[in-house]
Amino acid sequence: MLWELPLMPQQASTIAHKVDALYLFLWGMTAFFTLLIFALILVFAVKYKRGKVADRSNPPDTDHKLEAVWIVVPLAISLVIFGWATAIFFEQVRPPADAVEYFATGKQWMWKFQSPEGKREVNELHVPKGRNIKVTATSEDVLHDLFFPAFRTKADVLPGRYTNVWFNATKAGTYHIFCAEYCGMQHSLMIGKVIVMEPQDYERWLTTASSGTAGQTAAAGDETPAQAGERLFTQHGCQTCHQGSSGALGPALAGVSGAEVELQNGEKVKADDDYLRESILNSSAKIVKGYQAVMPNFKGQISEEDVMSLIAYIKAQK
Numbered sequence: 217m218l219w220e221l222p223l224m225p226q227q228a229s230t231i232a233h234k235v236d237a238l239y240l241f242l243w244g245m246t247a248f249f250t251l252l253i254f255a256l257i258l259v260f261a262v263k264y265k266r267g268k269v270a271d272r273s274n275p276p277d278t279d280h281k282l283e284a285v286w287i288v289v290p291l292a293i294s295l296v297i298f299g300w301a302t303a304i305f306f307e308q309v310r311p312p313a314d315a316v317e318y319f320a321t322g323k324q325w326m327w328k329f330q331s332p333e334g335k336r337e338v339n340e341l342h343v344p345k346g347r348n349i350k351v352t353a354t355s356e357d358v359l360h361d362l363f364f365p366a367f368r369t370k371a372d373v374l375p376g377r378y379t380n381v382w383f384n385a386t387k388a389g390t391y392h393i394f395c396a397e398y399c400g401m402q403h404s405l406m407i408g409k410v411i412v413m414e415p416q417d418y419e420r421w422l423t424t425a426s427s428g429t430a431g432q433t434a435a436a437g438d439e440t441p442a443q444a445g446e447r448l449f450t451q452h453g454c455q456t457c458h459q460g461s462s463g464a465l466g467p468a469l470a471g472v473s474g475a476e477v478e479l480q481n482g483e484k485v486k487a488d489d490d491y492l493r494e495s496i497l498n499s500s501a502k503i504v505k506g507y508q509a510v511m512p513n514f515k516g517q518i519s520e521e522d523v524m525s526l527i528a529y530i531k532a533q534k
């Protein structure tokens with residue numbers, strides 16, 4: 217029906233039909249009341265036409281039943297919309313615990329992606345069908361927004377922090393990726409493709425396709441983000457202070473991800489991805505209790521993609 221016309225994007229994720237059902241409901245409600253109002257205007261215009269014999273005596277000016285009806289009915293409708301939309305919203309913004317993590321970096325005006333297997337792509341993202349996939353995203357410059365219309369999900373992508381979208385693609389095929397936040401001159405050209413493949417095709421693609429499409433160098437080979445992180449950890453000299461032994465200059469990083477960290481000022485923070493990112497790029501912002509502020513700030517020296525790899529490496533250490 218509506219989805220066979222080219223008016224609507226294809227439904228290619230587990231939540232697409234849920235979003236569309238809500239959308240159709242809102243659309244139907246709007247249409248129903250619009251038609252009702254127009255019909256009543258016509259009916260009353262005819263009924264009370266000048267010169268027509270009609271009861272024009274003044275109506276009663278209080279009618280509690282009528283008041284109650286137009287308080288209760290719209291309230292009930294609003295609550296249905298609220299409850300329904302909230303349920304979908306929570307599903308949309310909470311990646312399932314078993315979701316596999318992909319990475320995206322927005323940059324004027326392109327999308328850079330990396331799969332957990334280490335494949336790097338530009339403006340193209342290959343994913344297997346039927347797997348819960350979480351895309352952790354950040355921006356290298358301005359506000360962008362990663363939008364997968366066929367999956368009915370999107371999220372703002374901000375410089376200086378991580379946001380994510382998740383989906384489970386249900387249909388093999390090629391679908392749009394858009395930037396849904398005006399981000400400068402060539403915003404409208406910041407488009408890409410997400411290619412959903414059957415799992416066995418995806419495995420084959422991983423082993424055959426050459427890494428680094430669209431002119432990216434394959435310098436980093438096909439290391440996984442965690443492997444790249446391990447390499448960068450040595451390269452940037454992190455291990456000189458974080459070798460994990462007692463008496464080291466810096467705290468051991470194994471198991472820190474997701475843990476609660478006590479800071480010098482007594483505050484307790486959860487070591488989520490944003491905290492780890494800040495600890496690497498701007499370490500003096502939050503000093504771990506019992507340590508000195510000797511860690512250099514790496515802001516401007518490590519790219520967003522490399523920071524993602526370092527975090528993947530830290531997370532891989534249990």
Ligand code: HEC
Nearest residue numbers: 452453454457465466467477495499502503504507510511
């Ligand atoms: C000169 C020594 C030194 C170097 C080099 C260094 N760090 Fe640190 N790092 C520290 C110290 C000391 C702390 C604790 C004080 C603080 O929070 O700044 C710390 C804290 C951290 C934390 C927060 C840990 C926690 O328990 O909350 C992370 C994450 C981190 N460093 C990652 C890195 C990474 C990644 C590199 C390499 C790019 C690196 N560090 C290089 C000394 C260092």
Ligand SMILES: [Cu+2]
Nearest residue numbers: 360395399406
């Ligand atoms: Cu953009």
